[in-house]
Amino acid sequence: MGVVSFEISIPLDPDGFIEMECDYCKNRFMLHHQIYESEDNINFFCPICGLPNRTNTFFVPEVLEKAQQIALNYMYDEIDRTLGKSLKQFNKNGLVKMTMKTPKRKIEKELYAPSEDYVQCEKGCCGLKVKVKNIDKEIGIYCPVCGRS
C-alpha cells in the first residue's frame, strides 16, 4: 500500500470562515479560509490565549474524527479486496472452506455545522478578520497571523 490521501471538505460558514480550535486552551474561533489556506502561514497564534502552534493543529475534533472514519472505512475496503482474493484461491483447492467477515463499517458522520454565535473582529495589523465569541472580543484578541494583541 502506498501513501493514500483523503479529501475532507471542512464546512465553511456563509462568509467563508472555518471553525478552528486551539489545542492549548480549547477555545474556538473562526478564520477565513483564504488565511487558512495561505502557504505563508506555518503557525497561527490562537486569538484567545495568544500561543502559536502549527496551522494543522487547529482542526476541531469533529473534523479529526471524520478523517479517522474515512481512513478506517478505506482500510476495510482494502481488507475486503486483498484478503477476499486470497481466500477465494484458498477455497479452490477444496480442503478447507473459509469465509471472511469484515466488521460492519461505521456510517460516516456528517460534519457539524459551524455554530452561529461568533462575532467578527478586525485586526488592523494584518488587515484580516477573525470570528470569535462575544466575550473573547470584549477581552481583546490576538492577531492569528502576527500574534499582536
Ligand SMILES: [Zn+2]
Ligand atoms: Zn488558545
Ligand SMILES: [Zn+2]
Ligand atoms: Zn497581525
